[in-house]
Amino acid sequence: MSRFLAARNEGRICLIGAPFDSTTSYRPGARFGPDEIRRASQGLETFSPGQEHDLEDCPFTDMGDLELPFGDPSPALAMIEATVEKLIDQGRLPFLLGGEHLVSLGAIRTLAVRFPDVKIVHLDAHADLRDDYLGQRLSHASVIRRAVDLLGHDRVRQFGIRSCTREEYPLVKSLAADVPEIIAWAERSPCYLTCDLDILDPAVFPGTGTPEPGGISFQDLSETLVRLIGGLKVVGMDVVELAPNMDTTGVSSIAAAKIVRECLIALCRRGS
Numbered sequence: 001m002s003r004f005l006a007a008r009n010e011g012r013i014c015l016i017g018a019p020f021d022s023t024t025s026y027r028p029g030a031r032f033g034p035d036e037i038r039r040a041s042q043g044l045e046t047f048s049p050g051q052e053h054d055l056e057d058c059p060f061t062d063m064g065d066l067e068l069p070f071g072d073p074s075p076a077l078a079m080i081e082a083t084v085e086k087l088i089d090q091g092r093l094p095f096l097l098g099g100e101h102l103v104s105l106g107a108i109r110t111l112a113v114r115f116p117d118v119k120i121v122h123l124d125a126h127a128d129l130r131d132d133y134l135g136q137r138l139s140h141a142s143v144i145r146r147a148v149d150l151l152g153h154d155r156v157r158q159f160g161i162r163s164c165t166r167e168e169y170p171l172v173k174s175l176a177a178d179v180p181e182i183i184a185w186a187e188r189s190p191c192y193l194t195c196d197l198d199i200l201d202p203a204v205f206p207g208t209g210t211p212e213p214g215g216i217s218f219q220d221l222s223e224t225l226v227r228l229i230g231g232l233k234v235v236g237m238d239v240v241e242l243a244p245n246m247d248t249t250g251v252s253s254i255a256a257a258k259i260v261r262e263c264l265i266a267l268c269r270r271g272s
Helices: 030-041 073-089 103-114 143-151 169-175 179-186 218-231 251-271
Strands: 013-018 060-065 093-098 119-123 156-159 190-196 233-240
Touching (some): 013 073, 030 060, 060 251, 073 103, 093 103, 093 251, 103 190, 103 233, 119 143, 119 179, 143 156, 179 218, 190 218, 218 233, 218 251
Parallel strands (some): 013 060, 093 233, 119 156, 190 233
């Protein structure tokens, strides 16, 4: 079982691989994301010039991958819920590596119980607000709709959305916010931060299941995540939807690993 570069099996932050993509509707492969992020991390320096901090000075644990069953997503979500519940009860911060975006729902369900006032900050190209996709209510295309059903739309905000259905659009408009607006809205509430990497332009990040032209740059995403982590009370987060088999150059995997590195450092700095 591989581990993320510089993990020392200590500290409050806990990486958990969630290799699941059974509801992927276009290009499968996100189940290979967690292990590929770890592999690609071996090619990165541990120091972040942007944050002037080194990952080697950040204590965190990599628990490896959960053994999630294929097919029906309900058992996989239940396993994620149980794992996140255990970590939260230990006072730790779960950091999921996806996997398709539906894996976020397992963490959100647990956090909604442990933190009744939790808020969700969603970075993505797609709204993920469908009530169902092809009749399935548990889908990567419905994950944020399930979060809205659970928490109410007043406790969800979105950034970067550039693709939605006609039916989703009114809710998308009401949930959209920029970084300063999100931080002001969150106040001191606990927040779950979920980042679908297809928010990046596919020219930068082709290795994903549903690429959407017109996205942001790597530098913009990295800076946005660092700002959000610095300004929010993050109690859990995820980075999802790397499908490394869709990019034979490996550039998408390196980008995903570097985003995870920047998030780990930001979380460590925030905690200190």
